[in-house]
Amino acid sequence: MKTSSVAVLLIFASLALPAAATEPNKDVKGLYLLTDYPAVSVRPGTTSTVSLRLQNYGLPPERYALTVDGTPPGWTVTLLGGGQPIAAAMPATDQSVSLQLRLDVPANADLTTQTLTVKAEGTVKAEGESSEVSLPLTINLAKELPAKLAITPQLPSLRGTPKSSFDYTLGIKNDSGRNLTVSVAATAPPNFETSFTEAYGTQELSSVPIDAGASKDVKLKVRPPSSVDAGTFPIEVTASAADASAKTDLTMEIAGQPRLSIAGRDGLVSARAVAGEQTTVPIIVANDGTAPADNIDLSGSAPSGWKITFEPKTIDRIAPNATSEANALLTPTDKSLAGDYMATIRAASRGENASTQFRVTVGTSTTWGMVGVGVIGAALLLMVGAVARFGRR
Numbered sequence: 001m002k003t004s005s006v007a008v009l010l011i012f013a014s015l016a017l018p019a020a021a022t023e024p025n026k027d028v029k030g031l032y033l034l035t036d037y038p039a040v041s042v043r044p045g046t047t048s049t050v051s052l053r054l055q056n057y058g059l060p061p062e063r064y065a066l067t068v069d070g071t072p073p074g075w076t077v078t079l080l081g082g083g084q085p086i087a088a089a090m091p092a093t094d095q096s097v098s099l100q101l102r103l104d105v106p107a108n109a110d111l112t113t114q115t116l117t118v119k120a121e122g123t124v125k126a127e128g129e130s131s132e133v134s135l136p137l138t139i140n141l142a143k144e145l146p147a148k149l150a151i152t153p154q155l156p157s158l159r160g161t162p163k164s165s166f167d168y169t170l171g172i173k174n175d176s177g178r179n180l181t182v183s184v185a186a187t188a189p190p191n192f193e194t195s196f197t198e199a200y201g202t203q204e205l206s207s208v209p210i211d212a213g214a215s216k217d218v219k220l221k222v223r224p225p226s227s228v229d230a231g232t233f234p235i236e237v238t239a240s241a242a243d244a245s246a247k248t249d250l251t252m253e254i255a256g257q258p259r260l261s262i263a264g265r266d267g268l269v270s271a272r273a274v275a276g277e278q279t280t281v282p283i284i285v286a287n288d289g290t291a292p293a294d295n296i297d298l299s300g301s302a303p304s305g306w307k308i309t310f311e312p313k314t315i316d317r318i319a320p321n322a323t324s325e326a327n328a329l330l331t332p333t334d335k336s337l338a339g340d341y342m343a344t345i346r347a348a349s350r351g352e353n354a355s356t357q358f359r360v361t362v363g364t365s366t367t368w369g370m371v372g373v374g375v376i377g378a379a380l381l382l383m384v385g386a387v388a389r390f391g392r393r
Helices: 005-010 367-389
Strands: 030-034 037-044 047-057 064-069 076-081 096-104 114-126 128-141 149-152 157-160 166-172 180-187 192-196 208-209 215-223 229-240 244-254 260-264 270-274 279-287 293-301 307-311 314-318 322-331 338-347 352-363
Touching: 030 114, 030 128, 030 244, 037 047, 037 293, 064 166, 149 229, 149 244, 157 166, 166 180, 166 208, 166 229, 166 244, 166 352, 180 192, 180 215, 208 215, 215 229, 260 338, 260 352, 270 279, 270 322, 279 293, 279 314, 279 352, 314 322
Parallel strands: 037 128, 157 244, 270 352
Antiparallel strands: 030 047, 047 096, 064 114, 076 096, 114 128, 149 166, 166 215, 180 208, 180 229, 192 215, 229 244, 260 279, 279 322, 293 314, 293 338, 307 322, 338 352
16 A cells, blocks of 8 residues: 655654664554655755655565655765665564665755655555555755764763873764864863773874764873872863864863882982991881871891891871981891892882882901901911921921
């Protein structure tokens, strides 16, 4: 039975969503050509697309020939399916087939309203009737269609430390009637690094193509300098294309972060020790960050066989721009040869770490020096006695 275009238009409101998103209406049966926008505006000299769908409610699958009537002279009108030109479609029962009507309008086209009629015609039935539906589309021509862009951030404010990763996901929508290549830029405080990437990729970009009426997500990555103070920092994102632009404001809240460093007293990083003896090396732990450092654990490493301990082992708290003194207790092995050795002293507080190498100059014990002198003296006495005794013969 032939379905009129009037019946198609009467049910637009109830069939605005795709069939895949709603349950089939058992009270509706037949074939329908549908579109969300049956009247559109196009600028001469441009290419536009109108999304369509051929909906089958309760009918057996059938091949339907597709045609377009009313094409004005000089226009190029093409029906697309799956990204390529098509001449027929076959929707399954209670399913729809997505189509696109591409309009290539010449630059010298008259500024008059045109009506195109898209038709889907099935095979001829035994009774001599054909199953056919049609959809009239109103095309309004205008000299200039103002482009319009919008930016919507998923999370406009993020919080972290200078070491955190700040990633903002931004939805950019092209609300104009033509495809646009949209440039993106970010204005951040000095020494902040910014870069745009695809929403699910790592390739950096400075512009992104967006079809008419479509949206696309991009990701803005912001890297603050490691020396930044705690505070709230503004970031402005701009999207622009042709005669349209849009802006949105983001904020980055950076919490304080401790920053530790280690040195000896008066800034020295050297010490002297004696083989086999414990030596106390004063160390200064400084916090140059913007937040207190709590429960700072001290540790160290030294040549094999050496002992290294700390008094105290843990520093309870160091305020920002403050220092605390501790002692590193170094004991070289008693077999250590005289010379220079390296020992590493570390401090750690909740993910913040610092380490410094100390040069330790090891000398032999004075006790062994006295023993050596005694041995040499005894040897000399024995030699003198031997010479005196055997020299008379």
